[in-house]
Amino acid sequence: MTDKSTTQAPKQDLLKWIAVAIIIAGGIYANAYFSAEALVLRVVGMLILAGLAGWIAVQTAKGSAFLNLCLEARTEVRKVVWPTRQETTQTTMIVLVVVFIVAVILWLLDTALGAIISRIIG
Secondary structure, eight states: OOOHHHHHHHHHHHHHHHHHHHHHHHHHHHHHHTTTSOHHHHHHHHHHHHHHHHHHHHTSHHHHHHHHHHHHHHHHHHHOOOOOHHHHHHHHHHHHHHHHHHHHHHHHHHHHHHHHHHHHHO
């Protein structure tokens, strides 16, 4: 005997995802259809439709899991110790110097190998 709530949830989620797809497709079509209208109105309309589609998507199991993942990621980002401006500048300068040195070494190697090959070929 199966529980009706467990069999109904995937069907309801599928219907919600179909509704999300229809809203997004309708928004894209409406944006093209009303291309002569002011850009501000079209952007506001698209934002409203995106918000509605997002709200419906969050009502599904996968959408809810994705929202929780985003909220947890936001919490983790707040725990990161970001480098100071001075540390960032110093690291950037070190990277640029190393890249320059490697570029010079590769240029010298290319020149030397080119000269050797030219002598062998004639």
